[in-house]
Amino acid sequence: xxxxxxxxxxxxxxxxxxxxxxxxxxxxxxxxxxxxxxxxxxxxxxxxxxxxxxxxxxxxxxxxxxxxxxxxxxxxxxxxxxxxxxxxxxxxxxxxxxxxxxxxxxxxxxxxxxxxxxxxxxxxxxxxxxxxxxxxxxxxxxxxxxxxxxxxxxxxxxxxxxxxxxxxxxxxxxxxxxxxxxxxxxxxxxxxxxxxxxxxxxxxxxxxxxxxxxxxxxxxxxxxxxxxxxxxxxxxxxxxxxxxxxxxxxxxxxxxxxxxxxxxxxxxxxxxxxxxxxxxxxxxxxxxxxxxxxxxxxxxxxxxxxxxxxxxxxxxxxxxxxxxxxxxxxxxxxxxxxxxxxxxxxxxxxxxxxxxxxxxxxxxxxxxxxxxxxxxxxxxxxxxxxxxxxxxxxxxxxxxxxxxxxxxxxxxxxxxxxxxxxxxxxxxxxxxxxxxxxxxxxxxxxxxxxxxxxxxxxxxxxxxxxxxxxxxxxxxxxxxxxxxxxxxxxxxxxxxxxxxxxxxxxxxxxxxxxxxxxxxxxxxxxxxxxxxxxxxxxxxxxxxxxxxxxxxxxxxxxxxxxxxxx
Amino acid sequence: xxxxxxxxxxxxxxxxxxxxxxxxxxxxxxxxxxxxxxxxxxxxxxxxxxxxxxxxxxxxxxxxxxxxxxxxxxxxxxxxxxxxxxxxxxxxxxxxxxxxxxxxxxxxxxxxxxxxxxxxxxxxxxxxxxxxxxxxxxxxxxxxxxxxxxxxxxxxxxxxxxxxxxxxxxxxxxxxxxxxxxxxxxxxxxxxxxxxxxxxxxxxxxxxxxxxxxxxxxxxxxxxxxxxxxxxxxxxxxxxxxxxxxxxxxxxxxxxxxxxxxxxxxxxxxxxxxxxxxxxxxxxxxxxxxxxxxxxxxxxxxxxxxxxxxxxxxxxxxxxxxxxxxxxxxxxxxxxxxxxxxxxxxxxx
Numbered sequence: 001x002x003x004x005x006x007x008x009x010x011x012x013x014x015x016x017x018x019x020x021x022x023x024x025x026x027x028x029x030x031x032x033x034x035x036x037x038x039x040x041x042x043x044x045x046x047x048x049x050x051x052x053x054x055x056x057x058x059x060x061x062x063x064x065x066x067x068x069x070x071x072x073x074x075x076x077x078x079x080x081x082x083x084x085x086x087x088x089x090x091x092x093x094x095x096x097x098x099x100x101x102x103x104x105x106x107x108x109x110x111x112x113x114x115x116x117x118x119x120x121x122x123x124x125x126x127x128x129x130x131x132x133x134x135x136x137x138x139x140x141x142x143x144x145x146x147x148x149x150x151x152x153x154x155x156x157x158x159x160x161x162x163x164x165x166x167x168x169x170x171x172x173x174x175x176x177x178x179x180x181x182x183x184x185x186x187x188x189x190x191x192x193x194x195x196x197x198x199x200x201x202x203x204x205x206x207x208x209x210x211x212x213x214x215x216x217x218x219x220x221x222x223x224x225x226x227x228x229x230x231x232x233x234x235x236x237x238x239x240x241x242x243x244x245x246x247x248x249x250x251x252x253x254x255x256x257x258x259x260x261x262x263x264x265x266x267x268x269x270x271x272x273x274x275x276x277x278x279x280x281x282x283x284x285x286x287x288x289x290x291x292x293x294x295x296x297x298x299x300x301x302x303x304x305x306x307x308x309x310x311x312x313x314x315x316x317x318x319x320x321x322x323x324x325x326x327x328x329x330x331x332x333x334x335x336x337x338x339x340x341x342x343x344x345x346x347x348x349x350x351x352x353x354x355x356x357x358x359x360x361x362x363x364x365x366x367x368x369x370x371x372x373x374x375x376x377x378x379x380x381x382x383x384x385x386x387x388x389x390x391x392x393x394x395x396x397x398x399x400x401x402x403x404x405x406x407x408x409x410x411x412x413x414x415x416x417x418x419x420x421x422x423x424x425x426x427x428x429x430x431x432x433x434x435x436x437x438x439x440x441x442x443x444x445x446x447x448x449x450x451x452x453x454x455x456x457x458x459x460x461x462x463x464x465x466x467x468x469x470x471x472x473x474x475x476x477x478x479x480x481x482x483x484x485x486x487x488x489x490x491x492x493x494x495x496x497x498x499x500x501x502x503x504x505x506x507x508x509x510x511x512x513x514x515x516x517x518x519x520x521x522x523x524x525x526x527x528x529x530x531x532x533x534x535x536x537x538x539x540x541x542x543x544x545x546x547x548x549x550x551x552x553x554x555x556x557x558x559x560x561x562x563x564x565x566x
Numbered sequence: 567x568x569x570x571x572x573x574x575x576x577x578x579x580x581x582x583x584x585x586x587x588x589x590x591x592x593x594x595x596x597x598x599x600x601x602x603x604x605x606x607x608x609x610x611x612x613x614x615x616x617x618x619x620x621x622x623x624x625x626x627x628x629x630x631x632x633x634x635x636x637x638x639x640x641x642x643x644x645x646x647x648x649x650x651x652x653x654x655x656x657x658x659x660x661x662x663x664x665x666x667x668x669x670x671x672x673x674x675x676x677x678x679x680x681x682x683x684x685x686x687x688x689x690x691x692x693x694x695x696x697x698x699x700x701x702x703x704x705x706x707x708x709x710x711x712x713x714x715x716x717x718x719x720x721x722x723x724x725x726x727x728x729x730x731x732x733x734x735x736x737x738x739x740x741x742x743x744x745x746x747x748x749x750x751x752x753x754x755x756x757x758x759x760x761x762x763x764x765x766x767x768x769x770x771x772x773x774x775x776x777x778x779x780x781x782x783x784x785x786x787x788x789x790x791x792x793x794x795x796x797x798x799x800x801x802x803x804x805x806x807x808x809x810x811x812x813x814x815x816x817x818x819x820x821x822x823x824x825x826x827x828x829x830x831x832x833x834x835x836x837x838x839x840x841x842x843x844x845x846x847x848x849x850x851x852x853x854x855x856x857x858x859x860x861x862x863x864x865x866x867x868x869x870x871x872x873x874x875x876x877x878x879x880x881x882x883x884x885x886x887x888x889x890x891x892x893x894x895x896x897x898x899x900x901x902x903x904x905x906x907x908x909x910x911x912x913x914x915x
Contacts, residue, residue, distance in 0.1 A: 185656035189712075191643040192617060192650040193670035194719065203669075207660045 034381040040399025047257035055255040077160035086171025098303035106552035111317030113544030117229025122321035165317035171216035178212035226392035228504035239263040260395040328534035352499040363446035389444035393505035404428040446491040453487030570755035576625030603776035618643035649716030657700035726758035742768035792907040828908025843909035849885035855900035
């Protein structure tokens with residue numbers, strides 16, 4: 001009641017746990033799986049032991065400073081804007097009532113459905129020289145191009161804006177959850193100590209929410225570093241575009257891997273900073289009592305300001321680009337919706353579905369192997385596999401392609417030499433490679449969801465079931481599965497949508513003549529056929545809305561102080 | 567206005583439901599008052615109304631000669647200069663003990679800041695803990711930090727919401743006595759809220775008994791116990807039973823256990839039917855007495871037994887008996903009356 005202890009006690013009552021690593025079939029399978037999914041990372045990191053001095057000298061002379069500068073500026077800009085657009089609306093909708101605040105609570109999440117490259121295509125279509133906005137400016141004023149100044153969308157600043165508009169919801173989501181979780185008593189006590197509303201936010205609510213905000217920010221940073229579609233389209237040279245260019249332009253896969261390793265250093269550095277700041281500030285809520293949040297009604301002026309501040313990111317990050325896409329799609333859909341498009345749809349959906357199912361099965365296996373055990377080895381392996389989410393798709397593609405090509409070539413050489421049979425390229429350039437890369441990147445999503453669900457089933461429930469004579473299979477079927485059904489569906493859907501949206505890894509690894517919605521959108525946009533790109537883009541956005549709805553449902557049911565809190 | 571706090575005829579409704587009705591009381595400078603009542607009686611709402619978290623639709627709240635609220639004007643919480651300790655203390659988990667205590671000390675120079683911190687740390691014996699974080703403190707320590715934090719800016723009044731509810735039962739009375747000493751030493755006017763009469767007795771100079779939104783009686787603990795003004799107060803404070811009686815004259819009431827002498831605080835007309843409050847300490851066990859009652863139940867309380875006794879007529883009484891008088895259930899024992907305070911209430915039948 002007084003101090004919330006670290007909730008590690010969940011598995012304490014289990015009598016079945018083993019205290020150290022045991023070599024069983026179960027554990028061996030876990031090790032093999034973990035090793036398999038750590039191959040891409042190992043390959044990328046291992047590449048630094050094969051110096052490519054000539055290429056590096058060239059890179060250092062020409063583009064490397066650009067990569068570093070642009071990546072850093074992009075990171076800083078997106079982080080800053082995401083904080084601004086995420087934290088303040090989160091506070092406003094949590095603590096105050098103003099016009100439409102109820103709707104904005106979930107609508108602020110909508111830009112999450114919008115992949116960065118798609119919002120980039122939309123705004124370029126709108127704001128480019130030939131876009132509707134500048135055209136009407138010229139028509140109305142009679143100016144010519146060059147007669148007036150107009151901000152250039154395809155620039156570093158543009159990339160920062162685009163990424164911020166679709167990534168701020170991560171910060172919003174976590175900040176809001178943290179604000180809701182805060183005991184209202186802590187805020188009330190600050191008022192008895194002479195704090196007004198702004199002081200209470202600055203001195204109490206914000207510092208308390210900082211660990212959660214940092215988690216949101218780290219997601220933003222990872223997504224920013226992983227972005228390829230936006231920066232490529234805007235012609236901003238960053239690490240991801242650099243990796244592409246080094247591989248396909250210079251034809252040097254090792255240097256590309258080394259560049260990937262350098263990018264990973266950035267990711268790792270940030271993750272370290274984030275972890276450290278969280279360790280320094282791991283607050284135990286001293287108050288377990290929650291009174292219902294009493295939202296304060298804002299007066300007219302303040303309410304209007306709050307409405308504008310909250311509505312602006314949502315409108316610019318979702319409503320405007322979607323309207324533009326719909327407008328363009330309405331012109332083109334009749335000759336886009338043909339056999340080719342349905343094949344595209346089928347490819348994308350089946351690929352996403354297959355990956356999601358596999359990810360769920362592997363996650364279930366790993367989560368169960370971690371239950372009922374205290375083994376730090378097991379836990380480390382599962383954590384390690386979960387790291388894939390922090391690795392940009394481009395890097396994973398590089399890390400997958402190199403070893404798979406090596407395997408194919410070695411096998412082919414071996415077979416040709418000994419049996420005079422050529423196996424050709426057996427796995428590289430197939431769906432298998434692609435799904436493997438997706439799994440490496442998105443396993444973390446399903447593992448985290450499944451582990452959380454399994455963690456809620458206390459071992460004592462198993463024990464109760466055992467006393468009624470139920471078998472292990474019976475326990476899983478009649479107790480675990482019904483309790484986890486919702487979470488398993490969530491895990492499935494999250495991976496499904498992530499795969500559907502994924503661009504750079506698909507671009508590199510897809511089999512010849514095999515296209516997905518994301519790749520087709522990218523190709524059409526790069527051929528300056530934005531109107532044609534609108535239909536597949538809308539399909540991706542539509543799918544992206546599913547997890548947004550699920551997330552907003554789950555947060556509105558988890559308000560602390562409500563009876564529904566479990 | 568010599569009182570530090572004055573509540574004049576305050577009524578509060580929340581969402582159309584009447585929570586408090588016509589509450590009036592005052593607390594002397596440096597006094598400790600306790601609002602006592604069962605949960606849901608409105609005592610916490612009253613405290614939050616004084617703090618400024620709730621608004622009344624009738625009546626006034628005065629703190630230190632300043633009218634802080636009436637139905638039209640409502641001074642915001644942060645401008646009332648109050649200190650409040652919440653039920654679970656609500657310490658700021660992101661700040662050390664020292665930073666928690668000095669949270670409200672903004673406008674002091676370094677020397678005075680340090681001086682106030684040192685004073686409080688010493689007053690509350692927190693020397694060993696000032697660099698710790700709240701989660702590593704025990705419940706009692708957390709409470710002292712919360713108290714120090716509330717007292718730091720020298721508020722006009724200190725409000726305590728169920729200050730002992732989060733503590734172990736064994737510690738409560740001891741901590742209540744310590745707390746009273748600390749508050750008395752500082753001389754700050756205090757209002758606390760409790761549902762536990764023993765805590766209220768240990769802490770407060772004066773107690774207001776509340777039930778269903780009404781303030782039933784505002785008095786010292788001794789008077790609440792021995793001279794309750796209503797049967798509800800008599801029922802809530804202490805233990806006892808009501809037996810029927812009839813007023814013989816203004817100093818004597820006739821009951822089935824004999825005539826009881828004494829002066830009732832509320833005058834009752836001769837011949838009137840009444841109920842008489844009989845406390846367990848009014849009934850003494852006496853082996854020589856001719857009046858007998860059968861033991862129906864007994865509860866061991868260490869030094870004493872609390873016997874539930876039954877007369878031949880079926881009337882039940884409670885009696886506190888030293889625990890070396892161990893009588894089995896159903897045994898008849900001799901009893902004797904020794905009533906100092908006659909408490910009668912009119913009976914309507």
